[in-house]
Amino acid sequence: MTTPVVGRQRTLGFSQPAPPPPLRTPRTSLKLRNALIGWTFILPNFLGFAVLTLVPVFTLFYMSLTDWNIFGTAKWVGLDNFARLVGDKSFHIALGNTFYYAALHIPITIVVSLSLALLLNQKLRGAAFFRTVAFFPYITSIVAVAVVWNMLFSPEFGPINQFLSLFTDGDVPGWTVSKDWAMPAVIIVGTWKDMGYYMLLFLAGLQTVPGELQEAARLDGANAWQRFLNVTLPCLRPTMFFVTVMVTIQSLKVFDLILVMTDGGPGQATLVLSQYIYQKGFEQFDFGYASAIAVVLFLICIVVTVVQFLYNKRKEA
Amino acid sequence: MNRKIMSAVGVAAATSLALTGCGGESEPAAAEGPVTITLAGWDFASTPEFQTLADAYHEANPDVTVELKEYPAGDDYDTALTADLSAGAAPDVFIVKNLKNYVTFTEGGTLLDISDVAAELDPETGGLESMAVDGVTYAVPYRQDSWLLYYNKALFEQAGVDLPDGSWTWDDYAAAAEELTTGIDEKQVTGTYLHSWQSAVQGFALAQTEGASIDGGDFSYLAPYYERELATQEAGAQPSYATVTTNELTYQAQFGTQKAAMMPMGSWYIGTLVAEQESGAAETFEWGIAPMPQLDESTTGTENTPVTFGDPTTMGINAGIDESKIATAKDFLRFAAGPDGAAALAEIGITPALIDDAAADAIFSLEGVPQDDLSRFAYTTHETLPENPVGPTTAGIQTILGEMHSAVMSESTPVDEAITEAEERVANEVG
């Protein structure tokens, strides 16, 4: 597809008549017109989104204020569920574990996937192959991923420990069956699995960095690191914002991976909020309470996101 | 009622005797003309029991068709069925698969009161009694598996260890496991195999310990069972929990390919092992079943009744069923949980809730099932207590005990500390 040549009038099948010259239009009606056009863009998606997502999500918020076992009618209990959260030790553990996972998974994933994207955005022989390889963990079945990593981590028979014991006199971590090491193990696998996904998003973002800017910086004598800091990173800001928000939210609601790798164990060593929600909802049918936990998780995510949003706005300005 | 007696594999006599109890009063006879009721089951390709019951019932009642609705196996069955129930989209009759959810199903009003069906069933039906909640029964057991000790005769001979004779306590079992391991002396072959499930330890402790209960707040009865298992895995007589979970070992492969000389497992494995030996998935070797080891000598020996555990699989009627189909659905339940259903299930190697001689004969006449007396004794004689006693707090407590199980077996937390922690959590979080 070629870029339209500026200066030629185009008539499109579905386009509106050209806007009247701005001079004759009062400001307010222009604003109104803009709002209307804006909404026509958003509407097709918004209709589906509002009905299929917003309605159930609002139902969830309502359910968090009730005692509901999924089958019967929900009984209004006000803020009781939230009061119960204050004294629920398992909830505190799940909250702590969730932050533990997020605190490490977010920065590591961003650094690794951005490095991968920068590396594989170059004109390297075989870059196509390596990009595909990096994306593989994301498309491989999560069950296979869990199985293989668990085997690699196996304290007795796993190659990782066999390797480590060469240096440590047999004093090796128990990984997924140890309270202290299960979370690091899960974080390693989580990062490994997600890096290709975020690499892809960064790769797309990198295409918006104008080549001539890079070239100009190079001519000015900037080294690779300076070019990255002063040219690439600023141009990448919208993508960076997107990736940061997504990786934050995805880390805070990590679920599948932990479920198949450790099922929250040993004990409650890797129990995270999403899993606790599932446990309360589908194993114990305490759906009102499960909804309250989901609301808390939502609030945490939204606070973090708004902070990121405002920070981004300020940088933009 | 024009119910025809199923005359499969010469069990007609036994069945007809037991049948005389029903018919007559109950509700108005099932609706006139052809009726179709729907039944929820799982994974029909490898679980033929639902089709078997549906076909057997249809044969006896040509007017009624039982249409199967397929759900996924494992815990996913509950998730999917829960969704359907909540939306009023579930079938007329469904399996209450996980006994710990039973109370929630009844409290949620999803199950019809079928006390009248329960009253007509043989009181010997395994697990029937415990299904009554405040005197009302909402689901009846049609299948009842119990845990047994499977053993590999060839490996015992190779190690020169005496075969189990029904007199074993857990200490005898542990000693045999170690003796077998050293006696066989092959890499990766162990004396016994304990699967990673929490029930594989806790189910026995709960069933065999005097006064033990799941909602009593005291879990000290678990301690000796855990200490024994930890010692056995420490001695290398069974693969460690860490290895079982990280290498995702399957019990079918461990026992079926002769990696373990013994294995405690549910009676469902009889059918699986027979089928796998036939298909070649399992190696061919001579095996037998013995009663589970006991806590002490008061219940050992073939003159006593050994205690083991197992949850019944039960069937209930959707409260949202079309009124005109209730009578038919109840009749189907009566059939499935009664001797006719039992005979049909036994014929395909499944342990019915009602194990009468006919059912036992049917199981032991299957090719590949061991024929020795102890195997038959183990299969037919036992007191089977539920792993999940029916109660409103069972589901919540089992979650906590499950987390305790992984903490103890992975040796992350010492037994006593883990038990104290679990007791505190139950007091704090459940109720």
Next chain:
Amino acid sequence: MAARPSALQRSGRVLLYVVMIIAAAGIMLPFAWMVISSLKLNNQVFTAPVQWIPDPVQWRNYFDIWVKADMVTWVRNTLVVSVAVTFLQVLTGSFAAYGFAKMRFPGRDALFLLYIGTIAVPWQSYMIPQFQMLSSWGLNNTLWAIMLLQAFGAFGVFLMKQYYESIPDSLSEAARIDGLSEYGIWWRIIMPLSVPALASLTIITFVQTWNDYLGPLIYLRDRELWTIQLGLQSFIGEYNAEHALVMTGSVLSVLPIALIFLFGQRYFIQGIATTGVKG
């Protein structure tokens, strides 16, 4: 790369390749294990220690899976759903994103936050209310439900909006002065420049729908409607499991995506820089 490479640069490059090849092998290990397991007998899949060489090699799993299972049906259903969802998500998402990125109207940012907010709600916590709603419309046990579930997500809107923001406004301004309508600007100017983002959104949406398990699990009962993931799970029965076949099916289900990615990936690296537009 400009200038001629020095010896140092060349050996650096060789080292880089060595590292990349080792890393690639490590990354591919789980997939390799899947392939190896798919060539094993069922009871050999999970062993301690791991058996890395299948003995005997079971090629027949790749034959059996088409005979023993409705693989053809599963692939067809999965394909129908994935294509429909991807099409709707990319189309409506990129359209809505234009409204968020390039139009100014009151409440825009709040609405946008609402979109992002829903990403933060775990699906399993509202899937029951959602299921009840779709069931009341009679859509449970249909492929329509699976399509609707994922087609209007917030993810696509967010991704496309962020990408549009990195396209200089001067481009659309110029077109506006030329009398192009907003719709025209979206279609003629913005879309062609967003190929890398559209390509990523397409592949990500496609993969997500292709690999989704919980959605089909909740909604689909009839065998004729099963997707690949749901079908493969049916190999794991109550008392026995066909692990080798599960792995065979998983390998088969990953391959098409990998191939699409391998051949489609030039679109990820073709953007403003290569279309020759001067901002």
